[in-house]
Amino acid sequence: MSKILNIAWKELYITYTDRSLLLVMIVTPLALATIIGSAFSGMVGGGGNDIPVQNIPTAIVNLDAPTEFNGQTFSMGQTLVDLFTPSGDAAQDADNVLLALTDAAILSDAEAARAGVDDGTYSAAIIIPANFSQSLTVTQDNLSLNVAPVEVYTSRAAPVSASIIKAVTENIVSQFVTGGVTVAATIGELVERAQEDVGFGLQFAVGSANWQPDFAPAFTPDSQPITISQQTVSRQVATFNPLVAFGAAQALFFMIFTAIQSANSLLYERRDGTLQRLIASPTSRLTILLGKLLGALANCVVQVALLFFFLNIVGIVLSGRMQIIWGDNLLLVAAVIFAGSLAACGIGAVVTAIARTPEQVNIVGGLIAMFFGLFSGAFFDLRSLGDLAILGRATPNYWAVDAFTQLSLGQTAITTNLLVLLVIGAVTFVIGLGLFERRLNV
Amino acid sequence: MQNGKNGTLVEVRDLAKTFKGKNGKDVAAVKGVSLDIRQGEIFSLLGPNGAGKTTTISMISGLLAPTRGDARIGGYSITRQGIDAKKLIGVVPQEIALYPTLTARQNLEFFGRMYSMGGAELTKRVDEVLDFIDLTDRQHDKIETFSGGMKRRVNIGVGLLHKPRLLYMDEPTVGIDPQNRRRVLDTVKRLQSEQGMTVLYTSHLMEEVQEISDRIAIIDHGQIIAGGTLGELIQQIGEEDRIFLKVGAAAISEAQLAQLRRSVEGVTKATHDRREIKGEDDAVVDVDGVITVLAKRGRKALPPLLQAAEEADITVLSVEVREPDLEAVFLHLTGRALRD
Ligand SMILES: Nc1ncnc2c1ncn2[C@@H]1O[C@H](COP(=O)(O)OP(=O)(O)O)[C@@H](O)[C@H]1O
Ligand SMILES: [Mg+2]
Numbered sequence: 001m002s003k004i005l006n007i008a009w010k011e012l013y014i015t016y017t018d019r020s021l022l023l024v025m026i027v028t029p030l031a032l033a034t035i036i037g038s039a040f041s042g043m044v045g046g047g048g049n050d051i052p053v054q055n056i057p058t059a060i061v062n063l064d065a066p067t068e069f070n071g072q073t074f075s076m077g078q079t080l081v082d083l084f085t086p087s088g089d090a091a092q093d094a095d096n097v098l099l100a101l102t103d104a105a106i107l108s109d110a111e112a113a114r115a116g117v118d119d120g121t122y123s124a125a126i127i128i129p130a131n132f133s134q135s136l137t138v139t140q141d142n143l144s145l146n147v148a149p150v151e152v153y154t155s156r157a158a159p160v161s162a163s164i165i166k167a168v169t170e171n172i173v174s175q176f177v178t179g180g181v182t183v184a185a186t187i188g189e190l191v192e193r194a195q196e197d198v199g200f201g202l203q204f205a206v207g208s209a210n211w212q213p214d215f216a217p218a219f220t221p222d223s224q225p226i227t228i229s230q231q232t233v234s235r236q237v238a239t240f241n242p243l244v245a246f247g248a249a250q251a252l253f254f255m256i257f258t259a260i261q262s263a264n265s266l267l268y269e270r271r272d273g274t275l276q277r278l279i280a281s282p283t284s285r286l287t288i289l290l291g292k293l294l295g296a297l298a299n300c301v302v303q304v305a306l307l308f309f310f311l312n313i314v315g316i317v318l319s320g321r322m323q324i325i326w327g328d329n330l331l332l333v334a335a336v337i338f339a340g341s342l343a344a345c346g347i348g349a350v351v352t353a354i355a356r357t358p359e360q361v362n363i364v365g366g367l368i369a370m371f372f373g374l375f376s377g378a379f380f381d382l383r384s385l386g387d388l389a390i391l392g393r394a395t396p397n398y399w400a401v402d403a404f405t406q407l408s409l410g411q412t413a414i415t416t417n418l419l420v421l422l423v424i425g426a427v428t429f430v431i432g433l434g435l436f437e438r439r440l441n442v
Numbered sequence: 443m444q445n446g447k448n449g450t451l452v453e454v455r456d457l458a459k460t461f462k463g464k465n466g467k468d469v470a471a472v473k474g475v476s477l478d479i480r481q482g483e484i485f486s487l488l489g490p491n492g493a494g495k496t497t498t499i500s501m502i503s504g505l506l507a508p509t510r511g512d513a514r515i516g517g518y519s520i521t522r523q524g525i526d527a528k529k530l531i532g533v534v535p536q537e538i539a540l541y542p543t544l545t546a547r548q549n550l551e552f553f554g555r556m557y558s559m560g561g562a563e564l565t566k567r568v569d570e571v572l573d574f575i576d577l578t579d580r581q582h583d584k585i586e587t588f589s590g591g592m593k594r595r596v597n598i599g600v601g602l603l604h605k606p607r608l609l610y611m612d613e614p615t616v617g618i619d620p621q622n623r624r625r626v627l628d629t630v631k632r633l634q635s636e637q638g639m640t641v642l643y644t645s646h647l648m649e650e651v652q653e654i655s656d657r658i659a660i661i662d663h664g665q666i667i668a669g670g671t672l673g674e675l676i677q678q679i680g681e682e683d684r685i686f687l688k689v690g691a692a693a694i695s696e697a698q699l700a701q702l703r704r705s706v707e708g709v710t711k712a713t714h715d716r717r718e719i720k721g722e723d724d725a726v727v728d729v730d731g732v733i734t735v736l737a738k739r740g741r742k743a744l745p746p747l748l749q750a751a752e753e754a755d756i757t758v759l760s761v762e763v764r765e766p767d768l769e770a771v772f773l774h775l776t777g778r779a780l781r782d
Contacts, residue, residue, distance in 0.1 A: 010544075280531065
C-alpha cells in the first residue's frame with residue numbers, strides 16, 4: 001500500500017511542479033471559463049441581476065383537477081402555473097426571478113408539449129398530473145402524503161436550461177409539500193396577490209382562518225406558518241451562475257486530457273526505462289499499475305478542485321458578493337469530482353492500454369477529449385446537434401456537468417449521475433488494469 | 443536465505459526467449475543460456491550488439507517472462523518467487539532510467555521506497571550512495587540539468603540503494619567519454635573489493651571486460667559459445683598470437699599465403715583482407731591490405747615470417763604483433779570481429 005502511495009505521490013508531484021503543464025491544466029481552462037462565463041452574464045446583464053439565463057422557453061400543461069377540501073376548492077396545479085405565468089402587477093415585477101428566467105407558454109396537451117420540446121421549441125415541459133391537488137390534500141384519514149409527480153420533460157439539446165427548469169420546478173413542488181409555499185414573501189405581498197387572484201384569495205382567506213391548523217400535521221410538522229414564497233425560488237435561481245455550467249464544462253474538458261495524459265505516462269515510463277526499473281523492484285505489477293492510476297486520479301481530482309476554487313474566486317469578484325457558486329452541498333460536489341475523475345482515468349487507462357505508442361494515445365486521447373467536450377456542450381449549444389445530442393449521455397462530462405449544475409441550484413438528486421460516473425469508472429478501471437497487466441508481461 | 447553449491451549466487455538454466463516478430467516471424471533472441479555466477483565475482487557477458495545480452499538480463503531480473511528455462515537467484519526462482527529474487531538484485535539499465543524533473547535525491551528516495559526502505563534508514567542510505575557516486579553537492583539539482591556522466595552515476599546509484607547482493611550492469615559504458623568510462627569501471631571494481639558485491643556486467647567491448655572480469659561468458663546469436671576466466675578462454679583457442687602484416691594495395695595470391703604458412707614453424711593460419719578507402723563520390727582512393735597470421739609464440743615467429751614474406755615477394759609496410767585477447771577468441775570462434 002505504501003508503494004502505491006509512493007508512486008501516486010510521485011505522479012502528483014511531477015505533475016504539479018511542471019509549470020508548463022500547470023498553464024494548460026489550470027490557467028487555460030480558468031481563462032476560458034471566465035471569458036465565456038462573463039460574456040454570457042454580460043449578455044443577460046440588466047441592473048446587477050446575476051441571473052445569467054433568461055427566457056428559457058418552457059411549456060406548462062396543467063392537467064390538474066381542482067380538489068375539494070374543507071368545503072373549499074383548491075387548485076394547486078393552477079398555483080404552480082401562476083408562479084410561472086403571473087398576471088397583473090406581478091407580471092411587471094422586475095425582481096420576479098421566475099418571470100425573467102422563463103418564457104412560459106400554457107398548453108393543454110401534454111403530447112404537444114413534449115413534441116415541442118423534442119423539436120426544440122421549448123427547453124422543457126412542465127406537466128402537472130391530473131390528481132396533483134388531490135395528492136397534496138391531506139385529510140385526517142390520509143396523513144401520508146403521496147404527491148403525484150410533476151413531470152419535467154427536458155430537452156437533451158439544452159441541458160443547462162433544462163436542468164434549471166427541472167430544479168426550479170422540483171424546488172417549488174417540494175415547498176408545496178413541506179408547506180413552505182406561497183406567492184409572496186411578505187404578508188403585504190400575500191394580500192396584494194390575494195386581491196388580484198380570486199382563486200388564491202379564496203385559499204388565502206380560508207387558509208388564514210382554518211387551513212393552517214388542518215394542514216399542519218402533515219405539511220409542517222413544526223407548525224411553521226405556511227408561507228408561499230418566491231423568495232426561496234428567487235434565492236435558488238440567483239445562485240445559478242454561468243461560471244458553474246461553463247466552468248464545470250471547461251474543467252471537465254481539460255480534466256479528460258489530464259486523465260489520459262496521466263495514464264499515458266505509463267507508456268512514456270516504459271519508453272524511458274523507469275517502468276522497467278519499477279518492475280525490477282520487488283513490487284507486483286498490480287501495485288505499480290494501481291499506483292499509476294491512483295496518481296492519475298489524484299491529478300484529476302486536484303485539478304478540478306483547484307479550478308473550482310479559482311472559479312469561485314472569479315465568481316466572487318464578478319458578482320462582488322461572497323458566495324459559493326457550487327451550492328451548499330460541498331460533500332456531494334466532492335463526490336462528483338471524484339466520480340468524474342474516476343471515470344476519466346478509467347477511460348484514459350483503457351485508451352493507453354490499447355494503444356501501441358504514447359503518441360497514439362496523444363492523438364486518440366485528444367479526439368476523445370474533443371468528442372466528450374463537444375457532445376457535453378462545453379463549446380456550443382447542443383440544440384444545433386439535434387438528435388445527435390443524446391450522444392452527450394455517453395460522456396462522463398455530461399453527467400458530471402449536469403450534476404454540478406444541479407448541485408449549484410440546491411438540488412441533491414444526483415444519484416443517477418454519480419452512479420453512471422462510478423459505473424463508467426469502475427468498468428473502465430478494471431478493463432484498463434486487465435489489459436495493462438497483460439501488456440506488462442511482454 | 444539459501445545459496446547454491448560452491449557459493450553460487452545465480453544459476454541460469456536453459457533460459458530462452460522467442461519474441462513474436464512484426465511480420466509474424468519469430469525472433470529467437472536467446473536460445474537456451476545456462477550460467478553460474480559465483481558469490482562475489484565480476485561476471486561478464488560479452489557479445490556483439492543483438493547477441494541477446496539485454497534480453498538475458500531482462501529475464502533474470504524478472505522483466506521478461508522466459509519462453510523456456512529458469513534462473514535462481516540466491517535459491518529463489520525468478521519465475522516462481524520473483525519478488526524474493528528481486529530483493530537481492532540491483533539493476534543498472536542500459537539506458538538512463540530516471541525521472542528528469544526530479545532531483546538526484548528525489549530519484550534515489552523514490553526508488554528506495556520501492557524497495558520498502560523508509561525513514562532514517564532511507565535518508566542515511568541515500569546519503570551514502572550520493573557520497574559513493576560523488577554527487578552529494580548536486581543532490582538537490584534536477585536530473586535534467588546533469589551531464590551524461592553524472593546521469594550515469596545516478597543511474598548506477600539507484601541500483602545500489604538497497605544494498606543488493608547482486609548488481610546487473612547492462613552496457614554501462616555505452617555512449618560516454620573515456621573519463622567517465624574509467625570512472626564506471628573503477629566503480630565496479632570498488633563495489634567488488636569494498637562491498638563484496640557480485641556483479642553481472644554486459645558489454646560488447648572486450649578491453650573493459652578483459653580488465654574487470656573474474657569470469658567471462660561469450661554470447662553470440664543468443665547462445666553462450668565459450669566461458670571461463672580470461673586465461674581459460676585463451677587456452678581454448680591455443681594461445682595463438684596474431685601478427686598483422688600491412689601490405690598496402692598490393693595484390694596477394696593464395697600461393698603467396700601458402701608459402702608463408704609452409705615456411706614458418708608455428709603458423710596455423712594466414713589470411714589476407716583488403717579494405718578499400720573511399721573518397722568523395724565513392725571513388726576508391728586507396729586500398730589497405732592486411733595479412734593476418736596466427737602463430738604460436740608470435741614474437742619468435744616474426745623474424746622468419748618477415749624473411750619468408752620477402753622470399754614470397756610480399757612487401758611488408760609495417761608489422762603489429764598482438765597477444766591473444768578476447769577479440770582473438772571471438773574471431774577464432776565465430777570467424778567475425780566483435781565490433782562488426
Ligand atoms: N521486444 C523485442 N521484440 C522483438 N525482438 C527483440 C525484442 N527485444 C530484442 N529483440 C531482438 O532480440 C535480439 C537480442 O537483442 P538484445 O538482447 O537487445 O541484444 P544485446 O543487448 O546483446 O544487444 C536482437 O536481434 C533484437 O532485435
Ligand atoms: Mg543490450
